[in-house]
Amino acid sequence: MSLNLPTLRAQFPVLSRQVHGRPLVYLDNAASAQKPEAVIEAMTNAMRRSYANVHRGLHALANETTQAYEDARAAVARFINAPAPENIVFTKSGTQAVNIVANGIEVEAGDEIVLSVMEHHSNIVPWHFLRERKGAVLKWLDINDEGAIDLGALDALIGPRTKLLALTHMSNVLGARTPAAEIVRIAHGKGVPVLLDGCQAVVHGRVDVAAFDADFYAFTGHKLYGPTGIGVLYGKRERLAALKPFEGGGEMIDIVEQGRVLYNEPPHRFEAGTPPILEAIGLGAAIAWFEAQGRAAIEAHEAALRDRAMQGLRELNWVRLFGEAPDKGAIVAFNAEGAHPHDVAQILDRQGVAIRAGHHCAQPLMARLGVTATARASFACYNTLEEVDVFLAALHKAHKMLS
Numbered sequence: 001m002s003l004n005l006p007t008l009r010a011q012f013p014v015l016s017r018q019v020h021g022r023p024l025v026y027l028d029n030a031a032s033a034q035k036p037e038a039v040i041e042a043m044t045n046a047m048r049r050s051y052a053n054v055h056r057g058l059h060a061l062a063n064e065t066t067q068a069y070e071d072a073r074a075a076v077a078r079f080i081n082a083p084a085p086e087n088i089v090f091t092k093s094g095t096q097a098v099n100i101v102a103n104g105i106e107v108e109a110g111d112e113i114v115l116s117v118m119e120h121h122s123n124i125v126p127w128h129f130l131r132e133r134k135g136a137v138l139k140w141l142d143i144n145d146e147g148a149i150d151l152g153a154l155d156a157l158i159g160p161r162t163k164l165l166a167l168t169h170m171s172n173v174l175g176a177r178t179p180a181a182e183i184v185r186i187a188h189g190k191g192v193p194v195l196l197d198g199c200q201a202v203v204h205g206r207v208d209v210a211a212f213d214a215d216f217y218a219f220t221g222h223k224l225y226g227p228t229g230i231g232v233l234y235g236k237r238e239r240l241a242a243l244k245p246f247e248g249g250g251e252m253i254d255i256v257e258q259g260r261v262l263y264n265e266p267p268h269r270f271e272a273g274t275p276p277i278l279e280a281i282g283l284g285a286a287i288a289w290f291e292a293q294g295r296a297a298i299e300a301h302e303a304a305l306r307d308r309a310m311q312g313l314r315e316l317n318w319v320r321l322f323g324e325a326p327d328k329g330a331i332v333a334f335n336a337e338g339a340h341p342h343d344v345a346q347i348l349d350r351q352g353v354a355i356r357a358g359h360h361c362a363q364p365l366m367a368r369l370g371v372t373a374t375a376r377a378s379f380a381c382y383n384t385l386e387e388v389d390v391f392l393a394a395l396h397k398a399h400k401m402l403s
C-alpha cells in the first residue's frame with residue numbers, strides 16, 4: 001500500500017495556503033510538523049464537549065477527561081511498544097523529558113556521562129548542568145566520515161565511572177540513525193544504562209523500546225504531527241522508580257504532612273501540577289492518525305523524498321552536503337558555496353519554500369563539521385516529489401543571485 005498524497009495533504013489545512021504569492025512548500029519539519037484535522041478536532045472537541053481537570057474528580061466530566069488523558073498514555077505505550085502505560089511520563093517537551101532524567105539521577109564529582117558530538121542542545125545542556133553543579137565529566141562520542149555515530153569508539157569511552165549514555169536515536173541535522181540495539185548491548189555489557197533522544201527517530205521510523213531495551217527514551221509531540229506543549233519520557237519501571245522527582249506540587253504526591261512528604265508512584269511522580277491535558281489528547285490523536293496512514297508506506301515515501309533531494313544536491317558541484325549515511329532519515333543539511341545559509345533560506349522563502357538555516361541547536365556538531373551554520377531541508381510524509389524539485393529549482397536561483 002502506498003500513500004494517497006492528495007488525500008493525505010487535504011487533511012492538513014495549512015498546506016493549501018500561499019506564502020509570498022506562491023504555494024507553500026514546507027520543508028522545516030524537523031523543527032516542527034504541521035497538524036492534521038484529526039489533531040485539531042480532537043483538541044477542540046475536548047474543549048467543546050468534555051473538559052475538566054484530571055485525576056481528582058467525582059463528576060462525569062472529570063472522569064471522561066481522565067479517561068481520555070490516560071487513553072493517550074496507553075496509545076503512546078503501544079506506539080513505542082512499552083510494556084505498560086505506567087512506563088510513560090507526559091512532559092511538556094522532549095527537552096523536559098531529558099531534564100527529568102538529568103535532574104533525577106545520582107551523580108557525584110568525577111562520574112561520567114557519554115554523549116555524541118551530534119546531540120541536540122536539549123540532550124547536552126542538562127548534562128552540562130551536572131558538570132557545572134556536581135562535577136560530572138562529559139565524554140564525547142565522535143562521528144565518522146559518513147556523518148553517523150562512530151560505534152567502534154564507544155567501548156573505550158565507557159569506564160567504571162560512566163553513569164549513563166545519552167545519545168540521539170536520529171540526528172536532527174545529519175539525519176543519521178544510531179544503532180540503538182547495538183549501543184544498548186555494549187552499554188549493558190558494562191552495566192551502564194542508556195537514554196535515547198528519539199525526537200526525530202519516532203517520526204521517521206519504527207521505535208520499539210522493548211526490542212532495543214533502552215532504559216529511557218525521550219520524544220516530543222510537535223514533530224510527530226501533534227501539538228506543542230507535550231513530550232514523552234519512557235522509562236523502565238525500576239529506572240523511573242530510582243529517579244528523584246523533578247518538580248514538586250499536586251498530583252505527584254502520596255502523603256503531604258508538615259514534617260514529611262511521600263511521593264506518588266511513577267509516572268505520576270513526574271507529573272506535578274495540572275498536566276498538559278489537551279496536548280496529551282492531541283498527541284494521542286496524532287499517533288492514531290499517523291498509524292492509520294501506514295508506517296511502511298510513510299517510510300517508503302520519505303526514503304524516496306530523501307533520495308530525490310540527495311541526488312539533486314549531489315549533482316550541484318557548489319553544494320556541500322552534511323550527512324551521507326545511506327539509511328539516513330529524510331533530513332538534508334547542506335551549504336551553498338559562497339553563500340550564507342541565512343541568505344539562502346531567505347531567498348527560498350520568497351519562493352514559498354520554507355527551510356531552516358542556523359546551528360540547529362547543535363553547536364558542538366557545527367564545530368565538529370567546521371562550520372557555524374548550515375541550511376537544512378527536512379521532509380514529512382505530506383511532502384511531494386514535485387516539492388523536492390521546486391526546492392532544488394529555488395536553490396539554483398538562490399545560488400545565481402548570491403554567487
Ligand SMILES: *Cc1c(COP(=O)(O)O)cnc(C)c1O
Pocket residue numbers: 030031092093094095096120122123168170171172197198199200219220221223231
Ligand atoms: C526537537 C528536538 C529536541 C527538543 O524537543 P522539544 O520538544 O522541542 O523540546 C531534542 N532532540 C532532538 C533530536 C530534536 O530534534
